[in-house]
Structure formats: structure tokens, C-alpha cells
Amino acid sequence: MTFRRMLLTAALVLLTASVSIAQLDSFQLSTKDEQAVSGMVLIPPGHFWMGRARLYLGEEIGWLARDRTDDRPLHLVDLNAFYMDINEVTNADYVRFVVKNGVEAPYHWNGRSVASDQMRYPVYNVTWREASAYCAWVGKRLPTEAEWERAARGGLEKLDYPWGNDFMRQPSDDVLSVDGAESEDVEPIRMAHTASGYGPTEVASFESNEFGLYDVSGNVWEWVSDWYDTHYYSVSAQYNPTGPDDGHYKVIRGGGWGDPETRLATVYFRNFTGLDTRSPTIGFRCVKSIPKN
Numbered sequence: 001m002t003f004r005r006m007l008l009t010a011a012l013v014l015l016t017a018s019v020s021i022a023q024l025d026s027f028q029l030s031t032k033d034e035q036a037v038s039g040m041v042l043i044p045p046g047h048f049w050m051g052r053a054r055l056y057l058g059e060e061i062g063w064l065a066r067d068r069t070d071d072r073p074l075h076l077v078d079l080n081a082f083y084m085d086i087n088e089v090t091n092a093d094y095v096r097f098v099v100k101n102g103v104e105a106p107y108h109w110n111g112r113s114v115a116s117d118q119m120r121y122p123v124y125n126v127t128w129r130e131a132s133a134y135c136a137w138v139g140k141r142l143p144t145e146a147e148w149e150r151a152a153r154g155g156l157e158k159l160d161y162p163w164g165n166d167f168m169r170q171p172s173d174d175v176l177s178v179d180g181a182e183s184e185d186v187e188p189i190r191m192a193h194t195a196s197g198y199g200p201t202e203v204a205s206f207e208s209n210e211f212g213l214y215d216v217s218g219n220v221w222e223w224v225s226d227w228y229d230t231h232y233y234s235v236s237a238q239y240n241p242t243g244p245d246d247g248h249y250k251v252i253r254g255g256g257w258g259d260p261e262t263r264l265a266t267v268y269f270r271n272f273t274g275l276d277t278r279s280p281t282i283g284f285r286c287v288k289s290i291p292k293n
Contacts, residue, residue: 040083040288041212043151047078050149051233052268053158070230071268074158077146078239084143084151085285087203087214088122088222089134095119097134104130107278120202122220122283128250128275131223131284140286145226145270146241147287148253152216152267154209160266162209162216163191167262192218195260199280217265220283221252228272249274256281 052071091114098105105114106125126134128142135141143151154162163169168188193201193215204214216222226232226243228251243251249272255265258281263269273282 039086041086043079043082043084043147043211043287045079045081047076048150048153048155049074049158050077050146050236050268051075052266054160070233070270073233075233075236076238077150077236077241079146079150080240081290082143082147083288083290084147084211084213085140085287086208086212088220088283088285089131090120090203091115091123092119093138094123094126094134097137101137103133108280122200122203122215124200124220124280124283125278126282126284127278128223132225135284135286138286140288142223142225142284143287144240144242145224145251145253146236148216148222148224149267151211151213151287152209152254154211154213154216156210160263160268161191162213162267163207167191167265192255192265193257194218194255194262194265196257198257200257200283216254216267218255218259219257220254221256221271221279221281222254223282223284224251224253226251228270252282 051074053074094106095114097103106123108125132142152162153159156162156164159165161167169191170188171186190206192206194217200219203219206215206218208214209216227245227247228249229244229247232244252271252273253269255269259265264271273279
């Protein structure tokens with residue numbers, strides 16, 4: 001899928017209640033919120049199978065099922081340990097970067113302000129360069145594509161989503177109705193913020209994966225450090241791959257709030273766009289390397 005298919009026609013409407021960037025030093029988060037915004041989780045060293053493990057029916061019978069097969073071949077990757085942000089970078093995080101450095105604010109902030117009740121929403125309308133600069137400012141960096149997928153999988157191998165192979169999780173067999181009988185009307189549990197016409201939602205609104213990371217599927221697409229190459233998986237290094245040396249586009253991962261197609265939220269789906277793209281569907285999170293002793 002190209003970037004054009006990802007854009008939605010709906011424009012996000014800014015809420016009238018807002019906090020001026022000049023006043024953000026006085027904006028206080030609770031202790032719980034501070035931990036959620038600034039926290040990181042250790043992703044242990046090890047290997048994992050990167051890419052799509054299963055074939056779609058069209059591929060099995062020889063029909064063209066996709067416009068590209070950039071998520072194959074499935075290949076083994078070994079990574080060093082690293083830390084990753086628990087949440088996508090939020091408006092609360094990014095506004096401090098804008099204040100301290102005098103950099104350009106996302107254009108939808110409407111005159112250098114941000115909605116006061118959207119501080120825990122993921123920041124968006126930031127370019128790859130701006131995301132990289134933010135990560136460097138906090139002593140971190142953007143993840144490689146391999147690091148992103150390893151973390152998103154949460155240690156669960158060869159699955160489509162961080163929680164399994166079905167986009168919607170079925171309720172447990174022990175879910176009962178009020179009168180004690182098994183309910184036939186219980187709706188499947190939605191696991192990610194997608195297929196919405198109203199924009200992103202607060203980070204950590206859905207369950208985390210096994211590593212404790214939130215929103216690795218849905219909410220906003222996430223910039224990674226790698227250049228995009230359709231055939232990169234065929235030549236990828238096994239140990240700590242960092243992607244092609246150059247290219248025209250950067251990889252984005254994880255699916256976004258406006259995507260109706262569930263495969264876009266899989267842990268292996270690769271999307272891409274230009275370095276200077278600003279989109280209401282693209283945000284990011286950071287990682288931190290662990291120095292070798």
C-alpha cells in the first residue's frame with residue numbers, strides 16, 4: 001500500500017479548550033501519567049522470525065494476492081537487548097521539545113497550542129527528521145525495523161498480531177449472562193484502535209502486548225529508522241540489521257487509526273512514505289541502546 005491509500009478525507013477538528021505552549025511549564029501530569037509517558041521497557045536479546053509466516057490462500061494456489069511481497073521471505077534475526085518506549089510519544093512529551101528548542105510545532109496545533117484534554121494522545125504530523133530529532137533530544141533514537149517488529153511481537157513467534165492470529169479476540173468460554181447461561185450475544189473484544197473516522201485515541205487505551213508495550217497495532221503508524229526496499233528481506237543481515245544504506249522512502253509500521261483493512265495492523269506489514277511527510281496518521285516511539293560493557 002502506498003501512502004496515498006492511507007490518507008483519509010476527514011480533517012481532525014481541534015477542540016476549543018487548549019493550553020498555550022508558553023504555559024506548558026505549568027502543566028502538571030499525575031505521577032501515574034508521568035510514568036506512563038516517560039517509561040521504557042527492556043526488550044531482551046535474542047532471535048526471532050521476522051516477516052510473514054503464513055501464506056494467504058491466493059498465494060497457495062498461485063494467484064496474485066498482494067501488490068508486493070515485501071514481508072517475505074521469513075528470516076531469522078538476532079538482536080542485542082534495547083529499551084523501547086512503552087507508549088507512542090505523546091503531545092505532552094512533544095510539546096516540551098517544542099518549548100525547549102523552539103522547533104516548529106505540528107501544524108494542527110493551531111497557533112502553537114494543543115488541546116488540554118489531548119495531552120495523552122500520540123503526537124502526529126511530525127516528519128521523520130523531526131521524530132529523529134526528538135529521540136536524540138531525549139537521549140534515544142528511532143528503532144530499526146527489526147527492533148520494532150521484535151518488540152511488537154512481544155516474544156510470540158510467527159503470529160499476525162501481538163495477541164494472536166485473529167484481529168478480534170473472542171470472549172472466554174466462561175463468559176456468562178446474567179442468569180448464568182452462556183451468552184451468545186457477547187461481542188468479540190477489539191484489541192486495537194483502527195477503522196475510526198475520529199482520529200487517534202489516548203495511548204494505552206487497549207491491552208499491552210507481552211512485553212508491556214501499548215498501541216504497537218493501531219492508533220498511529222510509527223516511524224522507524226530504516227530506508228524502505230521491497231526486496232530487503234532477501235538480503236537482510238541476520239545480526240542487528242539496520243536496513244538498506246539509502247533509499248527514497250522511510251518505513252512506517254503498526255497501522256493507524258483510520259485503516260479499515262486489518263492486515264495493516266499486523267506486526268509484519270511494511271508501509272512507507274517520504275521523510276518529509278506530515279500526516280494525522282503517523283507518529284513514533286523511541287528506543288535506547290544498551291552500551292556494551
